[in-house]
Amino acid sequence: MSDRNGREVVKTNDGAWLAIFSAWIIAMGSTLGALFIGEVMGQAPCDLCWHQRAFMFPLAVLLAVAAFRSDARAWIYAVPLAAVGWSIAAFHNLLYFNIIPTAIKPCGQGPSCSGSGMLLFGTLPIPLLSLGAFTVIIVLLLIVRRRTPA
Numbered sequence: 360m361s362d363r364n365g366r367e368v369v370k371t372n373d374g375a376w377l378a379i380f381s382a383w384i385i386a387m388g389s390t391l392g393a394l395f396i397g398e399v400m401g402q403a404p405c406d407l408c409w410h411q412r413a414f415m416f417p418l419a420v421l422l423a424v425a426a427f428r429s430d431a432r433a434w435i436y437a438v439p440l441a442a443v444g445w446s447i448a449a450f451h452n453l454l455y456f457n458i459i460p461t462a463i464k465p466c467g468q469g470p471s472c473s474g475s476g477m478l479l480f481g482t483l484p485i486p487l488l489s490l491g492a493f494t495v496i497i498v499l500l501l502i503v504r505r506r507t508p509a
Contacts, residue, residue, distance in 0.1 A: 374502075375503045380426045385492050408451070434501070434507075437500050441493050441497045448489045451486040
């Protein structure tokens with residue numbers, strides 16, 4: 360199939376579109392959650408949180424465009440972005456759970472990510488939520504890759 364300019368376009372099937380849409384919902388929820396924690400709750404993110412945001416925020420935009428256009432090739436751009444974010448989140452969790460014994464310092468006046476104030480529902484650490492979000496996004500994008508013809 361070709362678009363108006365004669366370029367080949369790969370449209371998604373329903374299963375692939377649902378995976379792209381689901382990945383977008385997760386990226387958008389993560390983005391809005393990070394903004395809520397920072398802007399409404401006033402919690403200053405640590406350096407590693409900032410770096411994770413740098414890779415999650417563009418995913419929300421990229422996946423929104425991909426879902427709107429039913430573009431099955433978006434996984435080509437989104438997987439590397441999510442993989443770098445996942446790597447930072449994995450390192451952050453290694454620090455958080457003291458597998459790598461180093462203190463996590465906040466960027467400003469706010470608390471450290473390792474403090475009890477950075478738990479969701481009193482039990483879920485925010486770094487673990489970030490790792491989970493990047494993991495699910497990557498899995499969903501790999502499903503898109505698998506369901507898209509070459």
